[in-house]
Each structure stands twice: as structure tokens, then as C-alpha cells.
Amino acid sequence: METSNRIEILPVNGVPEIHPGDDVAELIVQAAEDRLRAGDILIVTHKVVSKGEGRLVNLRGIEPSALAKRFAAEYGKDPRQIEVVLRESRRIVRMDRGVIISETHHGFVCANAGVDASNVPGAESVCLLPVDPDASAWRLREQILELTDLDLPVIISDSFGRAWRFGITNVAVGVAGMQPLTDYRGGEDPHGNPLEASVLAVADEIAAAAELVMNKTDGVPVAVVRGYDYRRDDEATGHDLLMPPERDMFR
Amino acid sequence: METSNRIEILPVNGVPEIHPGDDVAELIVQAAEDRLRAGDILIVTHKVVSKGEGRLVNLRGIEPSALAKRFAAEYGKDPRQIEVVLRESRRIVRMDRGVIISETHHGFVCANAGVDASNVPGAESVCLLPVDPDASAWRLREQILELTDLDLPVIISDSFGRAWRFGITNVAVGVAGMQPLTDYRGGEDPHGNPLEASVLAVADEIAAAAELVMNKTDGVPVAVVRGYDYRRDDEATGHDLLMPPERDMFR
Numbered sequence: 001m002e003t004s005n006r007i008e009i010l011p012v013n014g015v016p017e018i019h020p021g022d023d024v025a026e027l028i029v030q031a032a033e034d035r036l037r038a039g040d041i042l043i044v045t046h047k048v049v050s051k052g053e054g055r056l057v058n059l060r061g062i063e064p065s066a067l068a069k070r071f072a073a074e075y076g077k078d079p080r081q082i083e084v085v086l087r088e089s090r091r092i093v094r095m096d097r098g099v100i101i102s103e104t105h106h107g108f109v110c111a112n113a114g115v116d117a118s119n120v121p122g123a124e125s126v127c128l129l130p131v132d133p134d135a136s137a138w139r140l141r142e143q144i145l146e147l148t149d150l151d152l153p154v155i156i157s158d159s160f161g162r163a164w165r166f167g168i169t170n171v172a173v174g175v176a177g178m179q180p181l182t183d184y185r186g187g188e189d190p191h192g193n194p195l196e197a198s199v200l201a202v203a204d205e206i207a208a209a210a211e212l213v214m215n216k217t218d219g220v221p222v223a224v225v226r227g228y229d230y231r232r233d234d235e236a237t238g239h240d241l242l243m244p245p246e247r248d249m250f251r
Numbered sequence: 252m253e254t255s256n257r258i259e260i261l262p263v264n265g266v267p268e269i270h271p272g273d274d275v276a277e278l279i280v281q282a283a284e285d286r287l288r289a290g291d292i293l294i295v296t297h298k299v300v301s302k303g304e305g306r307l308v309n310l311r312g313i314e315p316s317a318l319a320k321r322f323a324a325e326y327g328k329d330p331r332q333i334e335v336v337l338r339e340s341r342r343i344v345r346m347d348r349g350v351i352i353s354e355t356h357h358g359f360v361c362a363n364a365g366v367d368a369s370n371v372p373g374a375e376s377v378c379l380l381p382v383d384p385d386a387s388a389w390r391l392r393e394q395i396l397e398l399t400d401l402d403l404p405v406i407i408s409d410s411f412g413r414a415w416r417f418g419i420t421n422v423a424v425g426v427a428g429m430q431p432l433t434d435y436r437g438g439e440d441p442h443g444n445p446l447e448a449s450v451l452a453v454a455d456e457i458a459a460a461a462e463l464v465m466n467k468t469d470g471v472p473v474a475v476v477r478g479y480d481y482r483r484d485d486e487a488t489g490h491d492l493l494m495p496p497e498r499d500m501f502r
Contacts, residue, residue, distance in 0.1 A: 005262060005464060006259055006260060006261045006262070006464070007259070007260040007460075007463050007464055008257055008258070008259055008260075009257060009258040009259075009260070009460070010257045011256060011257070094500045094501075096500060097498075097500075099500065101500065108415075109414070109415035109416075159451065162413060162414070162452075163360070163413070163414040163415075163494075163499075163500075163501035164359075164360035164414075164493070164494050164499060164501060165360075165422070165452065165455065165492055165493060165494055166432065166450065166452065166491065166492055166493060166494045166495070167431075167432050167450045167451055167452030167453075167455070167492060168450065168451055168452065169451070169452050169455050169456050169459070170456065171416070180418075181417065181418050184466075199417065199418045199419065200410065200418055200419055200420070200462065201413075201416065201417065201418030201419065201420050202418075202463065204416070204418070204420050204459070205420050205421065205459040205460065205462050205463055206463065208420070208455070208456040208459035208460060209258075209260070209456065209459060209460035209463060211451065211453075211456050212258050212453065212456055212457065212460060212476075212479055213256060213257070213258055215435075225463075228463055240417065241416055241417055241418060242415070242416060242417060243414075243415050243416055243417045244417070247348075248414075248415060249345045249347060249348075249350065249352065249414075250345075250414040250415060250501055
């Protein structure tokens, strides 16, 4: 068993509760205590980024639509929270049995448009996804470079459910500084489509790996993946991980 | 940054090409060279398990059905391989644009029913999923216990595509010795359904993490995840990771 290309997943403990306007990059660097190294990939739970960016909604200010009221009443939900989910959606994929699966304005297909009431201070507040998780990742990367002189790829993660499989897993919603896909075999099918089975969504696998040290998802909001030979890419984004609509068989 | 609960992902290099009837457990233990430790989780690509179990099909012996012939002709595929995919399926979910998404006899929903022509010796052969990946995981675990005195959870993995997201990721198709789901919050919605968002599919995240050292998926067929505080469970199986049909909104 060779140990030369082992990968380590390190929790970054001690990141404090984040409030709107906080300098998340600085708080991460402080918590990491100079232990970040060249080659590390930083995985940051979207919730700390969203909180820092003030992406919190107080439900007391939300007037639910008729649709939100009816759906909430049928399934015992808070109509104001349903309303926020509808507002964060650009397309409803499924709306049944108390569950809303929708496409967010970013293009993510997930439950409740990424709107989350857990681990948000104040019983009446919910947390949204960042407006532009790729831009957030890019900013974090630049700020961390400035603070530490280390140019580290940053992945912003959230936990999504999946079709057909039970349980949620961590995925990458924002990516800066690395190629999120790795195409091992290349090639095309006879119709010129990329051979999908040859493309590994490594940023999602890195986000999933990071979750293993985050525990309870929110307990440890930041992790480092060390030793993975990523491909640097300043053009790639988390959108590369979205199925193009014309190839999506489950819209 | 605490390092006490870091997790390591170690490749097990040197597992030879597997042939039907080979003792896969022994070959893994030999390749691992006594470096396995208590607490390790062993992740094994399904392909080495399938090969050891003789789950290879020579396409020369396959007589394609009319459906297989028509679909193959339309999309430039091998009709005999399509026929094998149909035989490995118990239900077709999508069959379009050259892609077959089906439910396998095990209950997995994936492309091509897990039938794979890559990295199989002989141009005319394809590899199937193990008949019962949980039983295969259980056998490997028992054999490794006998060979090493270490009682290690075993995950058998395959790379599946996902709805809505581009690229494949490694998931757990067989599990022995550990709880594949971790329910952090517990609780039920007003209708008595488990709160899905509280359940993390940790076995899938471990399989995804392992893929990061497997490279090209087949280059390194076995990996070890060390330092993850798994919950031992001798009753749990990979089937726990399947969405129950009555809750599946994307059948």
C-alpha cells in the first residue's frame, strides 16, 4: 500500500458563528492557524458564506402568495418559508408530498431552492444560497491569497438530495481555481456528444470527502483536502457541474 | 486547525488484474502489505469483485432482441451490449438519445444497468455488477477478518451519473459492517415521514472520497479510508441508500 499519494481531509475547527458583514476569509485563516499549505483545497460550507454576505431572510417580512399558503397548509409547513423557496426558484421540478424540488436562479436543482432554516440564529430567519457562489469562492480565494500568500482553490459546498438515492451528500455549488471535472478517457460518441461516463465530478467528490470531517454539517464549516493533485483552472466554475438543459433527461 | 480527527484516504496499489475465480480478498491483503489497521474502511471498486465472481459476459453469445437492435441502430451502439443492459434491468426509467437509465435487478437506478465495457479484457466482453453487492461486501469482510484478524467495514463502489448534475461520482453499491446513513437531527415531518434533509449518505461520501485516490477509476481499484468514526452495524446494507419507491419522485 503506497502512501505517497495519500489524501488527507482536515477539519478547520474554531470558525466562530458568522454574522452579516463578517470577514469570513479572515476568520477562516485565523481558525486555520497558519496550517494551510500550498496545494491544499479549501472547502467552505455555503452557510458561513451566506451568513457573511447577509443572505438571511426574516420571515416576519414575507407575505406568502396564494400558492405558498395552499401548499403550506396542506403539508403543515410555514407559508412564509414556502414563499421564500418559490422566490428563490426559477422553475419548479416537483411540488408534491410537502417537498419542493426546483431549479434555483443559479441553475441548481435541489430541495427547497437551497433555503434552509437549520442552524440559523433566530427562529424566524432562514438562510439562502449565496447570490453567486462562484463569485463568493473567487473572493474567498483572493482574500486568502492576500492574507496567507497561498493561492488555494476554494469550493463552496451544500448538501443536496439525489434522485433515486436516499440521504443527502455534499456537493460543490461554487468553485474557484481548479477544474471541477476530470475527463479521463476523452472521446465522443458517434453523435459528437461527450462520453459522459468518462467525466468524473471531482469537485463534488472533494466536497463529499470534506463533509466526513464536518460532522453535523454545520459543526465544522470548513475543511481542507490535502494531497489531491487538482488541475488548476482560473476559468472553470461550479456551473461546469450542472447538466446542460439539452442533455438533462430529468427536467 | 485540529488534526486529531483528520481522515486519510490511502490508495491500495498493486492489486493485479483479476480473473474469474481469483481470491480477491487475498489479493487485496497482499497488496496492502500488512498496512491495514483497525478502524479502517475498505472501499473496493465493483469491477474487481465482479471479475472475481465471473460476472463477465462475452457478447458473441448474446442474441439481441428487436428492441435492442432498433435502439442500437439508431444511436450507433452494439446491439448485443444493449441487450445485456436490458437483461440486467427490471424497469426502464429513460431510453433516449443513446442513453438507457434503468433500475437494475438490485434496485439501483443508473446508466446502462451498470454494464461496462471499459477495462474488461477482450474486446467482446462486458462486466456486470455483482449479483448481490452486499453479499460480496460481506464475504470480503469475512475473508479479510480471517486473513488479517481485522474486522473492517467494506464498501463496494461504482461510479454513477446523477440527475441534473454533470459528471459521475463514486457511490456505494454494497456495504457490510457499517451504517451507511447518519441521521444527525432525527425527527419526523408532520406526516410521520423522516426528515430527509437530516440524513447524510456517508457511505456514498466515503466512496466518493475513495475515488480521489483511485484515479482513472480502474487504475487503483481499492482504497482505505482511515480515521472516520463510522457506526458499526451488521444489519445495514447498501439497500439502505436506495430511495424507497413510495418516496421516489423521479421513478
